[in-house]
Amino acid sequence: MPDNQTILLKSRPSGKPTLANFDLTTTEIGTPGDGEVLLRSVYVSVDPYLRGRMSDAPSYVPPFEVGKPISSGIIAEVIESKSDRFQKGDYVSGSLEWKERQVAKAKGLQQVDPGKAPLSAYLGVLGMTGLTAYLGLTEIGKPKSGETLVVSGAAGAVGSVVGQIGKILGLRVVGIAGTDEKVDMLTSEFGFDAGINYNTTEDMSAAIGAACPDGVDVYFDNVGGDISDAVLFHINKFSRTINCGAIAVYNSKELPRSVSVRPFLVKNSALMQGFIVSNYADKFPDGVRQLAQWLQEGKITHKETVREGFDTIPQAFLDLFDGKNTGKMVVNVKK
């Protein structure tokens, strides 16, 4: 039996995670029983929200256990099937463990079609990433044509899709990202109206004001730190903020502080709401249908950063916090 590489949570991070928090080891593969399949991982998704599961603080998803495998969204090939639902050679998507091969229950896996879109797209624009962008923007943001949308983490997996959907829906779209290269990409590849580099802009509030002459109606917030404070000064009456992520403060050892949003909310009758895609599971089928249509029509560009090799998964995850990805970060682990 070949070595089956597996990545465990070795220790809980304090502040920013490091490679020392992960343990690359090997595990037994096991044999599928009734209703189970044997899978070979192809693409592994790394996502900022996994940081939360590495801590043992209560959150919306249970924490990973120390000494046990980490899990995330994975596209896998069916090697052997003891389930009616899948055949050998099928590709599936599911929340799976960071293992090269594993046995999993067929229930909870969704078949994906490599003929309709690249396999990795099912972790990105046609997966939780795209659904987060689409449902967060439409369900909480409720954008109206002609309004102004600001997106933080705009060149990231979710942000880049949010901005493109914003343009489809007739909004002025301003993105905030951390390198000139990314900011260029916002306008040249993703169709944003303007981009701001938060690393080279001295006065973020002034820059947002200049890019949003009519103020900000919808703010899709993936970062949650100082950048979001700067946006706050420009929110319009009845504005909506989608609090989708707070990557800027996930690794904070101290309780993060900010400009108080409360007087701004009172003054503007404004809304802020936390968004977690899993709360909207009943809207997934419609969402995927809409996203797939836009993808096929060429209205959405599918951008990803692909790393190679199973053992690069932890570093790919760590690199999210340094903004080293453009679009969705995935790891191709197929040998």
Add this chain to the structure above:
Amino acid sequence: MPDNQTILLKSRPSGKPTLANFDLTTTEIGTPGDGEVLLRSVYVSVDPYLRGRMSDAPSYVPPFEVGKPISSGIIAEVIESKSDRFQKGDYVSGSLEWKERQVAKAKGLQQVDPGKAPLSAYLGVLGMTGLTAYLGLTEIGKPKSGETLVVSGAAGAVGSVVGQIGKILGLRVVGIAGTDEKVDMLTSEFGFDAGINYNTTEDMSAAIGAACPDGVDVYFDNVGGDISDAVLFHINKFSRTINCGAIAVYNSKELPRSVSVRPFLVKNSALMQGFIVSNYADKFPDGVRQLAQWLQEGKITHKETVREGFDTIPQAFLDLFDGKNTGKMVVNVKK
């Protein structure tokens, strides 16, 4: 012609307002033209939101002008009428100037019935105060029976009504106020389940946790400062915060800062929304009907702090920021 006392905005406050920001003077009364009435003020409402109008920062209501009369909700008696809508001896409610007597357009005034409720109640539970409590709680808070409601500024005009409506709707209601006397009143007069004195409680977060064993589902926030940070640690998944006021920071000269709400919103799929009663004008008639019914049924206690004399209006307003009122603060100015 008798001296007609009038209060002008003398200067804009920096930080906490003082008596020096007001000018007590006399003005001409004038004569009503067609469609106008001559009014004698009876009850004058003082409200925290007036602080915002004393500044010239853009807000949801235009600022007062320096050298011009201040205005607020006033109950007045019709002394002379050149309008079909009102007769001499009628009582009306409207946004009027701080004058003993004044000429006003009949349009924009509402008749009030002193036979149905005490006149001052039309500034309180049957006026904007009651509507703010009712519509803020129901439209944004969307409370469900059995949930836990926390109210800050709980012994104040809006807060005391919010808590009572919360009990009518079947919630566990916990109030936060600033003196033992007020906290006693919350449970003994307003029917709250528990009260917390923020001035004598060392660890507010622990006290809120103890008073809300099932967490906080709805937070009606009238204060917006450190107290609200303490509540944040206890919000439940899908919780709703009504940002109705931020009296704790209205007088702040520096930009107020707080614990960042963003990671809490993300983690809990929680909502915060600014509430201004004027956005819900279409729901006023139903709201007043419901409040009047509860008042008549004895389900809501109408509590107010009444000051006497026209010249006490500025001090009554200033005392709001020191929490010297219980329930609605009004000034009886009828000579």
